Amino acid sequence: MRNKYSVFSLIKNALSYHENWQRAWKDPTPKKEYDAVIVGGGGHGLATAYYLAKKHNMNNIAVVEKGWIGGGNTGRNTTIIRSNYLWDASAGLYDHALKIWESLSQELNYNVMFSQRGVMNLAHNLQDVRDLKRRTHANRLNGIDAVYLSTEEVKKFCPIINTSPDIRYPVLGGTLQRRAGTARHDAVAWGYARGADAMGVDIIQNCEVKGIKRNGDSVEGIETTKGFIKTKKVGVVAAGHSSVIANMAGLRLPLESKPLQALVSEPVKPIIDTVVMSNAVHAYVSQSDKGELVIGAGTDDYVSYTQKGSHQIVEGTLNAILELYPIFSRMRMLRQWGGIVDICPDASPILSKTPIKGLYFNCGWGTGGFKATPGSGDLFAHTIANDEPHKLNAAFNLNRFVSGDLVDEHGAAAVAH
Amino acid sequence: MFLINCPYCGERDQQEFKAGGEAHIERPKQPTELSDDEWAEFLFMRKNIKGVQFERWNHAHGCRKWFNMVRDTSNDEIKAIYKMGEKPPTQ
Numbered sequence: 001m002r003n004k005y006s007v008f009s010l011i012k013n014a015l016s017y018h019e020n021w022q023r024a025w026k027d028p029t030p031k032k033e034y035d036a037v038i039v040g041g042g043g044h045g046l047a048t049a050y051y052l053a054k055k056h057n058m059n060n061i062a063v064v065e066k067g068w069i070g071g072g073n074t075g076r077n078t079t080i081i082r083s084n085y086l087w088d089a090s091a092g093l094y095d096h097a098l099k100i101w102e103s104l105s106q107e108l109n110y111n112v113m114f115s116q117r118g119v120m121n122l123a124h125n126l127q128d129v130r131d132l133k134r135r136t137h138a139n140r141l142n143g144i145d146a147v148y149l150s151t152e153e154v155k156k157f158c159p160i161i162n163t164s165p166d167i168r169y170p171v172l173g174g175t176l177q178r179r180a181g182t183a184r185h186d187a188v189a190w191g192y193a194r195g196a197d198a199m200g201v202d203i204i205q206n207c208e209v210k211g212i213k214r215n216g217d218s219v220e221g222i223e224t225t226k227g228f229i230k231t232k233k234v235g236v237v238a239a240g241h242s243s244v245i246a247n248m249a250g251l252r253l254p255l256e257s258k259p260l261q262a263l264v265s266e267p268v269k270p271i272i273d274t275v276v277m278s279n280a281v282h283a284y285v286s287q288s289d290k291g292e293l294v295i296g297a298g299t300d301d302y303v304s305y306t307q308k309g310s311h312q313i314v315e316g317t318l319n320a321i322l323e324l325y326p327i328f329s330r331m332r333m334l335r336q337w338g339g340i341v342d343i344c345p346d347a348s349p350i351l352s353k354t355p356i357k358g359l360y361f362n363c364g365w366g367t368g369g370f371k372a373t374p375g376s377g378d379l380f381a382h383t384i385a386n387d388e389p390h391k392l393n394a395a396f397n398l399n400r401f402v403s404g405d406l407v408d409e410h411g412a413a414a415v416a417h
Numbered sequence: 418m419f420l421i422n423c424p425y426c427g428e429r430d431q432q433e434f435k436a437g438g439e440a441h442i443e444r445p446k447q448p449t450e451l452s453d454d455e456w457a458e459f460l461f462m463r464k465n466i467k468g469v470q471f472e473r474w475n476h477a478h479g480c481r482k483w484f485n486m487v488r489d490t491s492n493d494e495i496k497a498i499y500k501m502g503e504k505p506p507t508q
Contacts, residue, residue: 243465254461256438257490302436305467305491312432345461402457 002198005109024190025197030204030226034062036233036384037222039209039245041065042074043185044362044369045237046192046203047377048384053199055378056385061201063193064224066208070189073239073369076307076339078262078296080275080286081371082119082180084139084146089395089407090348091142096392097375098179104374110191112183113289117274119180120149120157122324124169124280132175139177149174158274160327167323169281182275182286188373212249212359219249219358235360235384240305240340242363251354253363254401255342258299259309260367263336267291271327281320293331295321299341299367309338341366346400348407351380351393360384361398419493424500425480437473439463440485441505467491471505 003009003022013021036052038045041063052058063069081101083094105111123129132148139146154174155163163171193203204226211223212234221230236245240257267290277284284296297317300310314336322329344350344364349372351362362380365372379393389397400406422428445451445459464470470490475483487496487506497506 241467243463244467247464247466252458252462253465254457254463255465256463257465257467300436302488303438303465303470303472303490304493306493308493310431342465401461402453404453 002194024194025203028202028204030062030064030202030207030224030229033221033230034060034202035231036061036235037229037231038063038235038237039222040072040237040239041069041189041193041203041205042072042237042239043070043188043192043373044074044239044365044376044380045235046070046189046196047373048235048237048362048380049201049203049377050192050196050199051378051381052385053196053201056381058385059200062229063196063201063203064207064209064222064229065203065205066225068205069193069203070186073339073341074185074189074373076262076337077185077370078284078286078294079182079185079370080119080180080277080284080296080368081114081183082177082275083144083371084119084121084135084175084177084180085409086135086138087407087409088142090409091139091144092392093349093375093379093396094372095142095144096379097372100374100378101183102179104188104191108191108195110187110194112187112191114181114183116179116181117286118157118176118178119275119277120154120174120176122154122161122174122276122278122280123172124278125172128280129172132173136175145177145179147176147178149176158272158276160272160325161276162324162326169278169320169323171324180275184289185370188370192377209245209248212245214249214356217355217357219356231358233358233360233384235362235380237362237380239363239365239369240342242342242361246361249354249356249359251356251359253350253361253398254345255364256303257305257340257342258302259304259306259338260299260341261297261309261314261336261338263295263297263314263333264288265293265295265328265331266334268293268331276324278320278324281324283317283320283324285321285325292334293328299343305340307338307340341369343367346406346408347410349376349396350398351376351383351396352389352398353383353387354398419495421474421486421495422498423476423479423482424484424498425482426476429476429479433476433478435475435477437475437483439465440471440473469496
């Protein structure tokens with residue numbers, strides 16, 4: 001039985017010096033066979049397992065993770081959540097996720113610290129202004145909250161932005177999605193893990209997949225560092241390593257894995273109470289609850305699995321940050337890191353069946369997967385349980401690269417990829 | 418960040434170069450006879466290898482010439498560089 005977190009449990013455990021808290025999830029050894037196995041214990045994978053158990057009564061399932069849960073891109077992103085995408089298919093997908101975020105802490109009984117502080121996207125040239133106005137209209141037609149702001153309104157909403165007309169890339173306006181914001185990335189993985197574990201899901205860490213066993217066109221199981229696991233359904237949610245798993249099954253994917261960097265500053269008092277993104281100069285910044293500025297840089301253009309990235313990418317981002325926010329000129333950066341993002345040619349994800357029966361892929365989220373975590377898990381669980389996509393992820397099938405029916409969010413998605 | 422030995426200019430900072438993706442993907446000889454599946458394979462599908470990969474690079478801020486590189490994508494170590502049209506090293 002899982003104990004509920006509440007103010008009473010906090011007081012009770014304080015009396016015993018916090019030494020008797022129940023384990024949030026077990027540390028099981030893998031069974032011989034499961035009804036389904038999810039490869040990858042990040043937010044998306046754990047959410048998939050959670051919804052498989054909760055909505056589709058599949059409790060005899062496992063999540064296998066080569067490292068520790070939430071240790072990949074889930075713990076490396078800049079935690080921005082928004083749904084202001086241009087195309088109908090994307091708007092449907094990302095707003096589905098945003099709606100789940102709004103009540104996720106209550107549902108999981110785990111504080112994911114979802115904070116609807118708003119996300120503002122800046123326009124720096126005439127084309128930006130036109131694109132952002134078009135996107136605002138498209139968002140509103142899809143029932144997504146969006147407003148276009150003038151330069152004065154941008155300044156009013158976030159006073160520390162330099163809106164002087166004589167900077168290299170002046171702020172000509174911006175858009176604001178008030179329902180957007182941030183969440184605590186680790187808590188999302190931990191909350192879903194705890195919830196899935198309570199429903200009987202085995203979360204197996206330090207268990208790397210080494211091969212996928214096929215019988216003709218069907219999946220029979222997976223070879224792992226903890227032995228062979230028999231299963232008829234394998235859902236791969238391996239982000240930057242999706243191609244590595246696909247190659248094991250003899251499947252080719254339209255992905256390239258590239259390093260994407262982020263960095264945080266020393267903690268300071270509250271100075272920026274929203275998220276500001278700029279496509280043209282590629283700078284985005286928010287402030288964590290600890291007080292650190294959280295800054296996202298761009299991707300390198302070459303394939304690499306090193307989780308490092310090039311110095312000049314960070315330098316370019318910081319140049320842009322300093323021009324937009326002169327107040328940050330003496331801030332010191334504490335940490336910098338990279339994650340490996342799997343990018344599709346159309347910059348949209350793949351949540352799909354494959355030509356191999358029982359093998360499903362959830363990948364291609366590229367530079368912006370965190371925001372979709374709950375929706376991605378929900379829709380991927382639906383796809384695995386029913387062997388058919390939900391109507392919200394039908395457009396994000398693997399076959400779109402054959403049919404040509406791409407969801408081209410490159411440049412339209414509010415950040416450069 | 419690493420140094421790249423351009424076959425025309427010598428060793429330069431990686432910042433001067435542009436990555437051009439997987440190498441040796443041949444343009445279809447008979448494009449009009451290709452099926453949608455074959456087009457998808459040519460246009461979109463990539464090996465995206467973790468390990469030794471053959472790829473194209475362009476010295477964009479230098480001589481602007483294209484060349485090929487063999488690089489280990491798990492640690493960014495460059496194994497070999499050879500000119501366009503030359504046979505890729507075997508091993």
